[in-house]
Amino acid sequence: xxxxxxxxxxxxxxxxxxxxxxxxxxxxxxxxxxxxxxxxxxxxxxxxxxxxxxxxxxxxxxxxxxxxxxxxxxxxxxxxxxxxxxxxxxxxxxxxxxxxxxxxxxxxxxxxxxxxxxx
Amino acid sequence: xxxxxxxxxxxxxxxxxxxxxxxxxxxxxxxxxxxxxxxxxxxxxxxxxxxxxxxxxxxxxxxxxxxxxxxxxxxxxxxxxxxxxxxxxxxxxxxxxxxxxxxxxxxxxxxxxxxxxxx
DNA sequence: TGGATGTATCGAAGTTCGTCGATATAGATC
DNA sequence: GATCTATATCGACGAACTTCGATACATCCA
Numbered sequence: 001x002x003x004x005x006x007x008x009x010x011x012x013x014x015x016x017x018x019x020x021x022x023x024x025x026x027x028x029x030x031x032x033x034x035x036x037x038x039x040x041x042x043x044x045x046x047x048x049x050x051x052x053x054x055x056x057x058x059x060x061x062x063x064x065x066x067x068x069x070x071x072x073x074x075x076x077x078x079x080x081x082x083x084x085x086x087x088x089x090x091x092x093x094x095x096x097x098x099x100x101x102x103x104x105x106x107x108x109x110x111x112x113x114x115x116x117x118x119x
Numbered sequence: 120x121x122x123x124x125x126x127x128x129x130x131x132x133x134x135x136x137x138x139x140x141x142x143x144x145x146x147x148x149x150x151x152x153x154x155x156x157x158x159x160x161x162x163x164x165x166x167x168x169x170x171x172x173x174x175x176x177x178x179x180x181x182x183x184x185x186x187x188x189x190x191x192x193x194x195x196x197x198x199x200x201x202x203x204x205x206x207x208x209x210x211x212x213x214x215x216x217x218x219x220x221x222x223x224x225x226x227x228x229x230x231x232x233x234x235x236x237x238x
Numbered sequence: 239t240g241g242a243t244g245t246a247t248c249g250a251a252g253t254t255c256g257t258c259g260a261t262a263t264a265g266a267t268c
Numbered sequence: 269g270a271t272c273t274a275t276a277t278c279g280a281c282g283a284a285c286t287t288c289g290a291t292a293c294a295t296c297c298a
Contacts, residue, residue, distance in 0.1 A: 022167065023174035023228065026189065032164040039162035045151040048141065055142035064275065077257055079276055098265050098274045106237055109142065113235035116228055183245065196287055198246055217244045217295050
């Protein structure tokens, strides 16, 4: 769950949101690793565009076949980026027939935003 | 200025914040590049810890000499990471005598948070 | 002036990342 | 079952990144 992970990352386990963990106290090495892994998943132009296209689609969901062309990258590369985003928790996948539909996980993006936001 | 850059990134130049650009409409290639560059600057455990230590210091400002030891990396490496964060606009530097003090730019972090936040 | 100290830059080594073509897999259709 | 289509995985290559030791630069102090 998003909120659970958010409390985990505060090193102290406290849930008071006076400030974002990033600017409230020094991050533990583990918390920094965890946050860096999520940021790294997002820190690529192709992946940002993929997320924004998925988010702007009907039901915040899109098929791979709709993503390859606007991104301008090969199908294996798009598939790779989608997997990275899925492993980081930003997308979920559901297969319907031959097609794979990727759906946004808004809480994951919102959680990241909250981790960076100031009081 | 932070807000200026924020409107720039919306591709349309509109400043209405119904949703964050990321989840409102497909990002242009240029906007994706710009956002990715900022996220990449933050997407490293050492840099996240540096930022959080600086942010938690007196006046959101810290000297390099205070940063090398808690991070556990060599002085040149810490200096390199600080430069990356400065180039991305998250820190500013001011030399006072022999010492270099790095200071947090809260608006830069806040802007990134806003770009990711949902309605 | 000369040595000591804090910081930045340089060059190199090792690793990770983004991308592709080729290929494997799974589901649909005939 | 044979074939076609959509997607995932594999292996490889080049680029970018993280880190370090060595060194240059700048400032202070004796």
